[in-house]
Amino acid sequence: MVRAFRGFWLAVLLLASFAATAQRVEGDRAGAQGPYEAEVSVNGQGEGERTTGFARALSTVLARLSGSRSVSGQPGVGQELRRAKDYVKGYDYRQDEGVGPTGAPTFGTTLIVRFDQEEVDGLIETLGLPVWPMPRPKPVLWLGIDDGKGPRLVGLQQANAARSALNRAKDRGYALGLPTGNAAEQATVGAIWRGDSAAVARASLRYSPPMQLIGKVYRDAEGWKGDWTFVDNGKVLSSWSTTDTDARRVIATGADGAADALTKRYAKRGTAGPPGTYAVTFTGIDSSDDYMRLAGYLDKLAIVGKITPQHAVPDSVTFSLELTSGLSGFRRMADRDGIVESTDGDLPVYRLR
Numbered sequence: 001m002v003r004a005f006r007g008f009w010l011a012v013l014l015l016a017s018f019a020a021t022a023q024r025v026e027g028d029r030a031g032a033q034g035p036y037e038a039e040v041s042v043n044g045q046g047e048g049e050r051t052t053g054f055a056r057a058l059s060t061v062l063a064r065l066s067g068s069r070s071v072s073g074q075p076g077v078g079q080e081l082r083r084a085k086d087y088v089k090g091y092d093y094r095q096d097e098g099v100g101p102t103g104a105p106t107f108g109t110t111l112i113v114r115f116d117q118e119e120v121d122g123l124i125e126t127l128g129l130p131v132w133p134m135p136r137p138k139p140v141l142w143l144g145i146d147d148g149k150g151p152r153l154v155g156l157q158q159a160n161a162a163r164s165a166l167n168r169a170k171d172r173g174y175a176l177g178l179p180t181g182n183a184a185e186q187a188t189v190g191a192i193w194r195g196d197s198a199a200v201a202r203a204s205l206r207y208s209p210p211m212q213l214i215g216k217v218y219r220d221a222e223g224w225k226g227d228w229t230f231v232d233n234g235k236v237l238s239s240w241s242t243t244d245t246d247a248r249r250v251i252a253t254g255a256d257g258a259a260d261a262l263t264k265r266y267a268k269r270g271t272a273g274p275p276g277t278y279a280v281t282f283t284g285i286d287s288s289d290d291y292m293r294l295a296g297y298l299d300k301l302a303i304v305g306k307i308t309p310q311h312a313v314p315d316s317v318t319f320s321l322e323l324t325s326g327l328s329g330f331r332r333m334a335d336r337d338g339i340v341e342s343t344d345g346d347l348p349v350y351r352l353r
Helices: 002-014 047-066 077-081 117-127 156-171 189-194 197-203 247-266 288-300 326-337
Strands: 037-042 088-099 105-115 140-146 151-153 211-220 223-232 235-244 276-285 304-313 315-323 340-342 349-352
Touching: 037 047, 047 077, 047 088, 047 105, 047 117, 077 117, 105 117, 117 326, 140 156, 140 189, 140 247, 151 189, 156 247, 189 197, 189 211, 197 211, 197 223, 211 247, 223 247, 235 247, 276 288, 276 304, 276 326, 288 304, 288 315, 288 349, 315 326, 326 340
Parallel strands: 140 211, 276 349
Antiparallel strands: 037 105, 088 105, 140 151, 211 223, 223 235, 276 315, 304 315, 340 349
16 A cells, blocks of 8 residues: 555655646645536436436535535425426537446446536525525635655645545535645644644645635554544634555545535525425315315425424315424425415415315
C-alpha cells in the first residue's frame, strides 16, 4: 500500500504541468454540470435501466441542492424518486471508453439527465427539504500528506493528490480551492500537523472566502488516517477523523465533512408549511369505492405519514393526516395530481374528483 501511494505521489509530480494551468486557489470549478443535471452509469439504454437511472440522478440533484448526504432517506423522497421521470426535462447518453486493470479496453454507458428546475424546486418546497443557497462559498483546502517521507503541503502543482476531495466537493454541489503552494505556504504544513488552525487561517488571509478545510493525512496501523478541521471566519465549525486502506477515500471524506458543516450552518428548510397532524375533510364520497380510492391516494402521497379516520357523514369523511410539510405542502401536491381539489379557500376541505 505504501509503495502504491508513493507511485501515486510520483504521478502527481509528473502531471504537475497540467495542474499549473489553474489560477491560485481555483482547483476544479464546481458546476460544469448545472445544479439540475446529473450523470449516472447505466448498463444499457433500455427503459428499465433508464427509469432506475432517472431515480439515481434525481437523488443526486436533490442531494446537491440540499447539501444533505441522507436526502434520499427524508420522508417522502423515496416515493418521488420512483416517479423521477415526471421531473425529467431531457436526457442523453454518452459512451465511455477506458482501460481495465489488465490493460484491456473497457466500455460503459453514462445517462445524462436534465431535470425541470421549476418542478424540482416545487418538489423540494413541497417535501420541506433543506436548501443550501447559491452561490456557495469556495473554502481553501489546506492538505498535508505524509506518505512516509515527512509531511508535505498539497498546492496547485500537486492538485491530483487532492483530486478525490475536489471531485467529491463537486458531487456535493460546491468547490474547493488549493493554495498556490509557494515556499512560505509550504511552511504551513507544520501548523497543519500540530493542529494550529489559527496559524493556517492567518496563512489563508490572501484568499477568499475566509474558510479553510484543514486536513492531515498519514499512514497508521490500518492503512491511512485523516484528521480534519473546518474553519469558517476563524471559528471551528467541525472536527473529525477518518481511516481507510485507500488514501484517496480518506482525502475525499474531507470534502464530505466540509459540506456537512456548511449545510448545517447555512441550509434552510423550505417554507411549504410546518410538519404536524391536521384534520382534512374530503367531500364527494358517494360509495365505498370512492372511499377506497381516496384512501389509496392518500396512502401513496409522499408528504402523508399516518392516516387516521376521525368521522364520516353522508358524502364526506374527515381524516387526521400526519403531514411532513403542512397544509400548504399538501395543497401543492393535491393541485399537481388532480385527484382532489380544494373547495373552501384556505380551509382544509377537498372534493374527490
